[in-house]
Structure formats: C-alpha cells, structure tokens
Amino acid sequence: MSSRLLARAQRSASADDSRSNGDSLFELLPGVPDGICCHFEGILDAGQIESLNEKIASALGEGAKILFFDFAHIDDLAAAGVGFLVALKKRMRGRGGDLVLYGMRPKQQRFLETLGFRGFFSLALDLRYAMEYILEMKRDIFPIAAVCPACSSPLGIDGPGRSRCRVCKAVLTVLADGSVELG
Numbered sequence: 001m002s003s004r005l006l007a008r009a010q011r012s013a014s015a016d017d018s019r020s021n022g023d024s025l026f027e028l029l030p031g032v033p034d035g036i037c038c039h040f041e042g043i044l045d046a047g048q049i050e051s052l053n054e055k056i057a058s059a060l061g062e063g064a065k066i067l068f069f070d071f072a073h074i075d076d077l078a079a080a081g082v083g084f085l086v087a088l089k090k091r092m093r094g095r096g097g098d099l100v101l102y103g104m105r106p107k108q109q110r111f112l113e114t115l116g117f118r119g120f121f122s123l124a125l126d127l128r129y130a131m132e133y134i135l136e137m138k139r140d141i142f143p144i145a146a147v148c149p150a151c152s153s154p155l156g157i158d159g160p161g162r163s164r165c166r167v168c169k170a171v172l173t174v175l176a177d178g179s180v181e182l183g
Contacts, residue, residue, distance in 0.1 A: 026059045031131055034097070035066035041073040044081030053084065065097025068130050072103035077111055089121060098122055102130040109161070119158050129175065133160065136177075146180050148172065155180065 027037040036059055040052060060067065067088070071077075089099040102124040104112075112121065124130035142159045151168040160174050173181045 025055060029068070029131065032066055032068075032134060034064055035068060035131075035134065036060065036064045037068040037070060037127065039070045039073065043076045043078065044074055044084070045076070045078035046080035049080060049084045053088075056088070060095075065092070065095050066134055067092055067097070067099050068127060069099060069101050070103050070127070071101060071105070071108060074108070077108050079115070082112065082115055082117070085121065086117070098134065100124055100130045100134060102126055106162070123159065123161050125161070125173070129160065132177075141178050144178050146174075146178070149180055149182050 025039060027039065029035045029037055038056060038059070040048075042048065044052075056067070069085070069088075085099070085101070092099045100122045103126055104123065109123070112118070122130075122133065124133050142157065144157050146155045146157055147153065148155055148165040148168060148170060149172070150170040151165060153165060153167040155165065155172075157163075157174050157178070157180070163172050163174065164170065165172060171183055173183055175181065
C-alpha cells in the first residue's frame with residue numbers, strides 16, 4: 001500500500017475513534033445563534049450517509065436553521081453524497097434556513113457543476129466568508145454584472161467563489177459582497 005493511502009487509512013481510523021461520541025463533528029458558532037457547523041472527514045459516499053444523516057438530525061434539534069458544512073477534510077465526493085447534500089439543502093430550506101458549503105476543492109465544485117448543480121448550493125471559500133454571507137449579505141445580490149480587474153472585460157457572476165476571466169484567463173475571487181479580486 002502506498003504511503004499516501006496508508007496515511008489516509010490511518011487518519012480515517014483515528015477520526016472514527018475520536019468521533020465515536022460525535023462531539024467533535026459539530027461546532028456551535030457564537031456569531032450565528034441558529035447555526036451549527038459540521039466538520040466531516042473522509043469520503044462522502046453511500047456508506048457514510050446514513051450515520052451522518054442521523055448525527056446531523058440530532059445536532060440540528062428543533063432550533064438550528066443554518067448548517068455550515070466544512071469540506072476542508074473531505075477527500076472525495078460521490079454521487080450519493082451529492083444526493084445527500086441536495087436532500088439536506090431542501091431540509092434546511094424547509095426550516096426557513098440554508099445549507100452553506102465551504103472549503104470545497106475546485107475538483108469537487110466542478111463535479112457539482114457537471115451534475116447540474118451550479119448555483120443550487122450556497123458556496124463560500126471558508127467559514128469566515130460563509131458567516132459573512134449569512135449574516136450580512138442579501139440573497140438577491142447575485143447574479144451581478146462586473147468587470148475583470150485585470151482586463152476590464154465584462155463579467156457575468158452567478159455567485160461567490162473562484163473563476164477565470166473568459167478573455168484574459170486571470171484567476172478571480174468573487175466575495176460574498178459581490179466584489180471581484182485577482183487571485
């Protein structure tokens with residue numbers, strides 16, 4: 001077994017041991033009274049969904065309306081995981097809240113877009129931007145028209161995240177407030 005696969009297996013086993021009580025899987029956010037953050041690790045696939053769904057349901061309880069889902073330690077996203085996220089998004093909307101995914105790798109974002117979910121999920125670069133999105137931003141800010149900071153060509157922006165200018169191919173970061181930065 002290669003060292004990278006061995007390290008992933010050991011990390012997954014230690015994560016299962018340390019999370020057997022479920023306490024470190026969720027975090028209450030002091031700035032968002034009706035929000036909770038889920039720090040899942042591993043592969044989001046059919047084998048993980050049932051137990052994760054039960055843990056999320058008990059952690060949300062009756063009052064939580066916003067669920068922040070951390071993708072920083074998710075190694076892979078399977079189609080069953082996407083289905084789970086869609087159902088979770090609908091459940092959170094039914095509560096009058098939202099599901100915000102943050103820390104996704106570009107490969108994972110492209111997978112969602114390939115499946116037709118571009119613009120369906122609320123995405124953020126990290127937890128800070130996710131909280132700003134929920135606390136300070138209006139939902140009707142996107143889509144917006146902006147200009148590329150590198151070449152001044154017009155841009156149509158559907159939501160926050162990273163993209164490229166179609167003309168000059170510059171890497172752009174669109175923040176939750178609609179501002180566009182290079183890099």
